[in-house]
Structures are given as structure tokens and as C-alpha cells.
Amino acid sequence: MNPTDNLPTEAGTVIVGAGIVGCNLAYQLTQLGRDDVVVVDQGPMPTTGGSSTHAPGIMFQTAEEKILTKFADYSRRLYSDLEGADGRQAYNEVGGIEVARSEERMDFLERRVENGLAWGIEDPQILSPEEVSERLPLVDEDEILGGYYSPTDGQVSGVVACDALAREAMERGAQFVPHTRIEDVEFEDGAVQAVATEKGTIDCDEVVVATNIWARQLGEELDVHLPVTPVEHQYTVTEPLGELADSAVDITDHPLFENYRNVSGEKAKRLLVGPDRPILRDQDNAMYYRTHGDAYGIGSYNHEPIVPDPEGLGGNDSDGEQGSVHEFTEYHMENATHPDRPDKAPRRASDELLPVTAGKELEHKYNGMFSETPNGLPVMGPVEGYDGLWTAAGIWVTHAGGAGKALAEWMERGVPRLDDRPIDLAHADVNRFDAHEGSWDFARDIGGEEYRIVYNIMHPKWVWTDKQRDIRRTPMYHSHKELDAELWAEAGWEEPQWFESNADLLAKYGDRIPDREGWEAKYWSPIEGAEALNVRENVGLHDMTSFNKMEVVGSDAGEFVQQLCTNDMDLNVGDVRYTLMCNEGGGVRADITVTRISEDRYLLLTTGREVGNNHVAWVRERAPEGIIVNDVTSSLAAMVCTGPNARKVLSKIADVDLSDEAFPFFTSQQFYVKNVPVTALRVSYAGELGWELYTPSEYGERLWEHVLEAGEEFDIRPYGNGALDILRIEKGFRLWGEDLHTEHNPYEAGLGWAVDLDTDFIGKEAVEAAAKGDNIDHKVACLTLDDEEAVVLADRPVMDGDEPIGYVHSAEYGYTVGACVVYTYLPPEYAEPGTDVEILYEGERYDATVREEPLLD
Known part of the structure; x- marks a missing residue:
């Protein structure tokens, strides 16, 4: 990657933030034909010092939210096509396993399979404890009841991906400017005119705020109140483990190593090494794991929410100061502080699942920051009242490729698209928020609550019970x-x-x-x-x-x-x-x-x-x-x-x-x-x-x-x-x-x-094209369950045998109809009244029939 120290005086689009989101967006915009994109960041490049630098990069694709799964699936395919600075594929497709330590979690993992089928994830499956340990021999199978396995899950280094994305974007005309702090965005009659930086001004037509944990700060300066909340979670890497000795890797000859070490110190020797076996998640204890050569990385969300004040966040500097990393709080690893998990400390939970880590020193450890939003989804799109001002915040490495593609299509062609199809971003739109959500009082509390529940089993109808109610x-x-x-x-x-x-x-x-x-x-x-x-x-x-x-x-x-x-x-x-x-x-x-x-x-x-x-x-x-x-x-x-x-x-x-x-x-x-x-x-x-x-x-x-x-x-x-x-x-x-x-x-x-x-x-x-039948590959279908007592909920796959053909968009029991009513979209040949299909729900198959609508006239 060859960024420039010379600040251009004009651009079509200025992207503020050269982390994984900014680099993905620049890559996508230049792929759509733009050659006037400038990306600026306060830190060095590609190791800007934000979340993309410290993140372990694990990519579990399946989520309850469709757009997150679709974003992750696209990201995985994009990163698989990228060539890292060392000439190797940027994405490590080692598979991902989520284990269950409770019956309730096993039910959740069954829903994982159903969500995966609904959203198009390749070959999602349930594993027995023995099948988990076949793929992850260091896991104590006596501690688990089973697991969810997604073969195409894996890991990507944020730094490797940023470098690869930026290099390709620069080949198509984009410019990347490091060590440059933004001071202001200038408007005239509500339209973007320029970006003022510490090094000078860039005249431009569009600005994208892609600063993640710093998004709220920049938004406040522009009188845009973004409920983007920085939160801390813990990441540690063990000392070398004898059981992983065959996986030891010397990464110091990697082309990005010195750059990485200048920002992250000696832990770059571990963070730059990709895993050689499936990534692992123990959501019952809010923990996740991946190997770093002959060491294990242990991530923990298993502690009380730690929400720093955005005004107190530091910046990123070339001398190793990393604003997105705070000092490790040992107390939160050794004690049970999570409000919903009061009986077991994170370290104990880790040592039970991976006995090989018991008693081992944690050589590298830090509190890394990422951002939360009130519904756990990104903050994307054009800001109301500001012509040319866009946002792209609250986005993880896992989802950044898909989010960057959808946003680039939105900016260039007026409609968010992914894989040549429209994707609805209503629940991620920056304009979805109400006035009260812009207050720090609200954003702090709800950001903390979103952190608390990130690995909890949440019902789709769950609502806040304590924090920020009665507004x-x-x-x-x-x-x-x-x-x-x-x-x-x-x-x-x-x-x-x-x-x-x-x-x-x-x-x-x-x-x-x-x-x-x-x-x-x-x-x-x-x-x-x-x-x-x-x-x-x-x-x-x-x-x-x-x-x-x-x-x-x-x-x-x-x-x-x-x-x-x-x-x-x-x-x-x-x-x-x-x-x-x-x-x-x-x-x-x-x-x-x-x-x-x-x-x-x-x-x-x-x-x-x-x-x-x-x-x-x-x-x-x-x-x-x-x-x-x-x-x-x-x-x-x-x-x-x-x-x-x-x-x-x-x-x-x-x-x-x-x-x-x-x-x-x-x-x-x-x-x-x-x-x-x-x-x-x-x-x-x-x-x-x-x-x-x-x-x-x-x-x-x-x-x-x-x-x-x-x-x-x-x-x-x-x-x-x-x-x-x-x-x-x-x-x-x-x-x-x-x-x-x-x-x-x-x-x-x-x-x-x-x-x-x-x-x-x-x-x-x-x-008009749709009226002629052009490109119509699915149509609305009203179904009723054949079992008049049964009920299903949304987001489960509609099946023809073993083939998913759609998913449940909405479902409610119709008490006048006397059956559960389901609305879905199916290929036209399946949407004809009288067609028999099945719905996979909670591990069972329910017969359903397509009906004429409306059911009541």
C-alpha cells in the first residue's frame, strides 16, 4: 500500500476513516467507475489504529438479522478474492463452530441452522460433541451438548484486508492520505462543499463518516446526533502451547509486519497470524476463540458493559498510540461481572472449555473497542437535511464488505444493492432514529445494553424492560x-x-x-x-x-x-x-x-x-x-x-x-x-x-x-x-x-x-418493466399451516424437500381463519394457490399450503 502525504485540493467523495469500512467503500466506489475518491485517516495506513487493527477478524456469518448474514456472506466471498501483501488469499476459510453448554442454547443452535438456510448460508449443520472435538481436538467434549457448524466461516485480518482493498482502489484512481485529522465539514445551503483538515481543505461533493467509535464525535461537531456508542471488550493471547507446537509460525517476514508492530507492538507477531482450525464461539459464556500459530486467542464479552465517554477517546498516532485500545482490566477476566452470567468468571469458563489454556499465561491482553447502536445494526446512508453527507458506522469486519458494496451502490445508483439484487436497509438507515436517541444519556445506556445482550438468546419480540423506557x-x-x-x-x-x-x-x-x-x-x-x-x-x-x-x-x-x-x-x-x-x-x-x-x-x-x-x-x-x-x-x-x-x-x-x-x-x-x-x-x-x-x-x-x-x-x-x-x-x-x-x-x-x-x-x-414480468423471480404467497393448532414465527426457511425456496416474512395465528397465516415470497411456480410446501421451525417440519388472498373479504 502506497498512501500519499500530499493532500489533494479537490475530490468527488471524501471518506473519513481508512479502517475496514472506509477501505471497502473506496474499493467498491472505484469498481463502479469513480476515480475521484479520497480517503483520509488520523492514523497510519493500513494499520490505522482503529477497531480494524486490533480486531481478531473472526467471521461467523450466520445471524438472526438477514442483512447481517447477507453482508457477512458477501464479505467472505470478497475477502476470498483478495490477495494479501504476502501473495496469499486474505481470507482463511477454516469453518466456524458455535457450541452449546445448555439445552436452551442447543435450541438456539437449531434456529441458527434455520436462519442459515433462510439466508443462504452454505451447508449449515448441527454437530454432536464428538463431531465438534474431531474438528477442534482441544475442546473438552464433556463440557458441551453439541455445536453449530458453518463450513465457510473463517477469519480475515483487518489490516491485511484493508491493505488489499486500498491497493486495488488506488490502482483505480483513489487516493489515501494518512496522519490527517478532520477539523470540519463545510456546507453551503445544506450541501457539502469541502472537508477541512489539519493539513488543508479538500473541496468535494460528498463526505462519508466511516470513523466507527469516533462517529459520534464527528457527528456532534456537524450537529448530527448519531447514537453510536463505543464499548470495550477483552482480547487475550496465551503463551505458546505445546499442543499447538506444530502450528508455530514466524510472521516477522510478512510485508506488513513492521507497520503493524509500530502501532500494535509485539502482539503483531500473533495478530497477523491466521488460524489453522475452525474458529470457536461459546455464547453461553460470551467467549470466542481462534488460534494464532501455537497460541490461542481468547475473546471475552463476558463482563459488565464498559462504555467510555466518546469525548474522552484518544486518537491514533504513528508512535504507537492506539485510540481504540484501552488498558486490560484484569478484574473483568478473573471475576464474574456480567449481569446475566453472575456465577462463572470468564477465565474459568475458558479453562473448562479449553483445558489446555488452564494455568497458562496470557502474554498479550487488552480492552479493544468497537461500536454499538440501539438495535445492533449499522448506521448507514444519506443524512437527512445534509446534501452529500453519508454515514457508514457501527459495522464490524465481518459485515464491512457487504455494507461497503450496498452503500456504494446506494451512492452511485440511488438504490442499495448486493449481488445484483436490491437489499433493504430500512433497519440500518441513519434516518431511522428518533430525537431522543441522539442524546448521550440514551446512547450510553442502550449501547451498554446492546453489549450486554450481544451473545444472549434473545426472542424476536423481546423489548427493553429497564433502561430508557417511558420516554x-x-x-x-x-x-x-x-x-x-x-x-x-x-x-x-x-x-x-x-x-x-x-x-x-x-x-x-x-x-x-x-x-x-x-x-x-x-x-x-x-x-x-x-x-x-x-x-x-x-x-x-x-x-x-x-x-x-x-x-x-x-x-x-x-x-x-x-x-x-x-x-x-x-x-x-x-x-x-x-x-x-x-x-x-x-x-x-x-x-x-x-x-x-x-x-x-x-x-x-x-x-x-x-x-x-x-x-x-x-x-x-x-x-x-x-x-x-x-x-x-x-x-x-x-x-x-x-x-x-x-x-x-x-x-x-x-x-x-x-x-x-x-x-x-x-x-x-x-x-x-x-x-x-x-x-x-x-x-x-x-x-x-x-x-x-x-x-x-x-x-x-x-x-x-x-x-x-x-x-x-x-x-x-x-x-x-x-x-x-x-x-x-x-x-x-x-x-x-x-x-x-x-x-x-x-x-x-x-x-x-x-x-x-x-x-x-x-x-x-x-x-413498468416489472409490470411486463421482467426479472420477476419471486412473488408474494399467503400460506396457512395445515396443522390448525400450530404456530411458527418469522425468519424460518420455506422448503421444497431439502431445498430452501424462501423464508417466512411474517406470521400470526388467524383466529377467524382458524390457522396460522404466513406471508412469504416464493419462486412464481411455487406461489400458485394450492401448492404444498414445508416450513422448518424449531427443528420440525410443518406442512403449509399456498392460499388465495385475502383469506377474509
Whole structure:
């Protein structure tokens, strides 16, 4: 690698940070044809001194999150094609084994296999204790119950990979400038103009913040509050072990050795040596292992969270000062300090699993830093309100290759892609965060909690219980508390999942609610089913305040709304229309309900939860001059009264005629509910007769009370998100972020009816191609399980024999249908109604049949 000390005066793109993320991004951008990329870093190159320098580089590909697995799989293939400075392949494909020391962990490893099959990992398998020790002879097989084996897992040195990536990027025109600290990013009218460094200024069009543990610091200087939290974990390397004597390696002749030693000291003799046997993870004790020649490396997350203040982080210097490494805290290795593992110290756990390490000296040991985010996923994409400012933070070596590819495609072509297919990054988008998440108080606590649970067995419906709760309250919060709501946190909102006050409904509906046990019974209550059935047969009231709401205002608002939307948006005042917003690649960016409130004002209603803010940012980014886009989520309380008796309830308190003739479906009116001003839409996500009611937040609690009081004679009941998910999936209504996202175009998603190709909208060219059937290799399919008592959860593979053909996007038991309803995407020949498939779930195969949708009309 031959970086330059001469700072260029201009560039198209400046990448701040030359670690594994910055090098991957420069590699990908230059591969897409850019030759005006400049990468700057405060440290030397390729050993910048960040996390990429100290990381042991182990790559376990399989994760519960699809995008992390896809990123890792791409990274593995990319690193396998790289040639290190020594002429050898950069990636060490030695396989990876995760062992179980408990029955609960064995169940988890079975899910690992199912996740691996769902996400396309090659040959994931369960091993017996004997099969583990065949591959890892130093493991005490009496300590384990079995293992998960992924043959293509392995290890890559961050330094070797950075060097190889940077060399190829430089051959295509990129420039790398070490020993250069960033002082500021200069903007004009919200657009990037230049990067100011200690050595001078680079005029540029784009800046990418790829500084990992330093991302929060740089963000704060730019008034961008990134919840990226530095956390420490421990890594140690034993003295030479006689049992590994045949694996001893002298690495001092490696071309990068002296550079590495200048930053990392003598431990470079170990860190630069790749493993010669499978990497190992003992998640029950939050430990991981790899060999370094004739020594074993031992990594530990098995201690209380250590969260340094970002303002106190040091920098990286050529004299060996490494800002991402802190002094080893012996106490955390020798004592049990992890809140969830109070009975066994990390060193003891290690010595039990690998007896060969017992009593051996730990020659090299340090606390290395990496970054955590509120949901454990990267922080990527263009920052709202700053034209040309991008982020790429919270990304591990394991995922950096895939993340770099997806981000480069996003920057160059407008849509994230991986392996020539779109990949949805909604849950990794930098704009997903709410205002409170930018505070250090929140980022510190939740970053620490993400560290705590990183190796825990986490249920997909698990929510925070202690830290940073009760932040955002809808106006109906106190009513929910009085009705003993089970409150879950969603984007900071305290939202009811079900109401314990509705337990008496089980006497009426309990015989239609199958019992559950095992994994699917966690974070579930039969009350959810009773609430759903009550809506179908009677009437219910749901708080939907947290759903994202936007107002688009201006004299040309109608033209802009048409540009955003796939449907014909020539609406009269009071009209309501369901439509889609697509990105430039034709992927569904959001499904929304649009209401024309007045001549120059439109109300856009879209998904809430974690991904809703992405939609607001996307609309604002595309708004022309003269158009105002207001996020009115918090200023409008919202609720829906729905069910066969909804009209009877609301007619008692509304001062308008609610008949079909006077108030048709998909129309809106403004009126009073007693003394509360309301904008009402005759629509319902539950799929029953109903009205969504919107009012300024200060009126919300009173409106809720008015409706409940009016509904007493009909036994109206509030219902939570659990029932809403049941109701919507029975009706075939999509949930953006789960069974609908940017990886699907409208025709794949079965929503072609919401497209009018006689109008012009973003992504139309790609949508037109999809309408002709071009490149359609999967279509939405609605399945029901043949076993009417069974339930499965999302992210498990749909199988044809031993061949995965898709995965479960969303699943809920449909209590009106009388079966578990599953939404997935399958090859077109499998998506035909009547087709029989199987779903692999918790080690069992469940027969399922493709059905006509909707199941309820």
C-alpha cells in the first residue's frame, strides 16, 4: 500500500476513516467507475489504529438479522478474492463452530441452522460433541451438548484486508492520505462543499463518516446526533502451547509486519497470524476463540458493559498510540461481572472449555473497542437535511464488505444493492432514529445494553424492560395504564401489546384460541386473540398515534404527491387513496394512505415503529422548493374505532351522518366528536367497518374517553398491537419492513392494483418493466399451516424437500381463519394457490399450503 502525504485540493467523495469500512467503500466506489475518491485517516495506513487493527477478524456469518448474514456472506466471498501483501488469499476459510453448554442454547443452535438456510448460508449443520472435538481436538467434549457448524466461516485480518482493498482502489484512481485529522465539514445551503483538515481543505461533493467509535464525535461537531456508542471488550493471547507446537509460525517476514508492530507492538507477531482450525464461539459464556500459530486467542464479552465517554477517546498516532485500545482490566477476566452470567468468571469458563489454556499465561491482553447502536445494526446512508453527507458506522469486519458494496451502490445508483439484487436497509438507515436517541444519556445506556445482550438468546419480540423506557407517551397513556396494558417500547413510544383488563374475553373466545408452548409462547398472551375476535364480531378501539404522519403543504403539493405515488393521485378534497411510494429501482419504499385535506394540503399516513422516520426523511429529501413537509406524528393523536358495531358507537357522539351514502369508504370528513375536533378517515387496517380519528394531541385523551364511554353499551374494548397484527395479516394487509420493503416491487408484492402507469412517479421505468414480468423471480404467497393448532414465527426457511425456496416474512395465528397465516415470497411456480410446501421451525417440519388472498373479504 502506497498512501500519499500530499493532500489533494479537490475530490468527488471524501471518506473519513481508512479502517475496514472506509477501505471497502473506496474499493467498491472505484469498481463502479469513480476515480475521484479520497480517503483520509488520523492514523497510519493500513494499520490505522482503529477497531480494524486490533480486531481478531473472526467471521461467523450466520445471524438472526438477514442483512447481517447477507453482508457477512458477501464479505467472505470478497475477502476470498483478495490477495494479501504476502501473495496469499486474505481470507482463511477454516469453518466456524458455535457450541452449546445448555439445552436452551442447543435450541438456539437449531434456529441458527434455520436462519442459515433462510439466508443462504452454505451447508449449515448441527454437530454432536464428538463431531465438534474431531474438528477442534482441544475442546473438552464433556463440557458441551453439541455445536453449530458453518463450513465457510473463517477469519480475515483487518489490516491485511484493508491493505488489499486500498491497493486495488488506488490502482483505480483513489487516493489515501494518512496522519490527517478532520477539523470540519463545510456546507453551503445544506450541501457539502469541502472537508477541512489539519493539513488543508479538500473541496468535494460528498463526505462519508466511516470513523466507527469516533462517529459520534464527528457527528456532534456537524450537529448530527448519531447514537453510536463505543464499548470495550477483552482480547487475550496465551503463551505458546505445546499442543499447538506444530502450528508455530514466524510472521516477522510478512510485508506488513513492521507497520503493524509500530502501532500494535509485539502482539503483531500473533495478530497477523491466521488460524489453522475452525474458529470457536461459546455464547453461553460470551467467549470466542481462534488460534494464532501455537497460541490461542481468547475473546471475552463476558463482563459488565464498559462504555467510555466518546469525548474522552484518544486518537491514533504513528508512535504507537492506539485510540481504540484501552488498558486490560484484569478484574473483568478473573471475576464474574456480567449481569446475566453472575456465577462463572470468564477465565474459568475458558479453562473448562479449553483445558489446555488452564494455568497458562496470557502474554498479550487488552480492552479493544468497537461500536454499538440501539438495535445492533449499522448506521448507514444519506443524512437527512445534509446534501452529500453519508454515514457508514457501527459495522464490524465481518459485515464491512457487504455494507461497503450496498452503500456504494446506494451512492452511485440511488438504490442499495448486493449481488445484483436490491437489499433493504430500512433497519440500518441513519434516518431511522428518533430525537431522543441522539442524546448521550440514551446512547450510553442502550449501547451498554446492546453489549450486554450481544451473545444472549434473545426472542424476536423481546423489548427493553429497564433502561430508557417511558420516554414517549401517547395522550392515551394514562388510560392504558388504568386498563392494565402490557406496554412495549416502539421507537420510544409506550404502546399496548394487549390489555390485561380484557382477560374476561377469554370466557367467550378462549375455545377458539389454541394453547402455545415453547418459543412461540414467549411474549404472547391469549388475550391478543380474544381482542382480535372481539373486533371481528363486535367493536374495538386502538391507539395508533405512533404511526408516522406527514403533511405535504404548498400550491404545487398535488404535483409533488403524484410524483411520489404510484397510484392516480388526482383527488378531490376529502378523498382518501391507498398507494405506494417506490424508490428509483422500483422497490416499494412505503405503502401509504393519502388524504387530500384541502386544496393545498395532503395528509400522508404510513408505517410507524422503528422504520417510520425513514419515510419522512425520504419525502423531505425529494420535496421541491415551495413544498413544506411537516412531520405531524407527535402533534396528532390518532385512534381507530373498528368492528361491526363501530358505526353504532360513533353515531352516538359524532355530529355527522356516518351512513354508507353520506360517508363512503375511502373518504374523509372533518367534524366534532362531542366537543373534540376530528379529522376522520373511513379506513381500517383491521379490515372491518371503521374510522380512523385524528385530533390535535391535547384533545387525544378526551377523544379516547368519549369513544369508550359511547361504546360501553356495546362492550367496546381497547386492543393492542398484537391483535392489530393478527387482524391485518388475515386481511392480507402488508406491514412495511416485514412482508413489504424495497426488495419487492409492486407486482412481486401483489399490489399492482395500486399502480397507475398512466401517471409519472419515481421509479416508474423499473415498475413498468416489472409490470411486463421482467426479472420477476419471486412473488408474494399467503400460506396457512395445515396443522390448525400450530404456530411458527418469522425468519424460518420455506422448503421444497431439502431445498430452501424462501423464508417466512411474517406470521400470526388467524383466529377467524382458524390457522396460522404466513406471508412469504416464493419462486412464481411455487406461489400458485394450492401448492404444498414445508416450513422448518424449531427443528420440525410443518406442512403449509399456498392460499388465495385475502383469506377474509
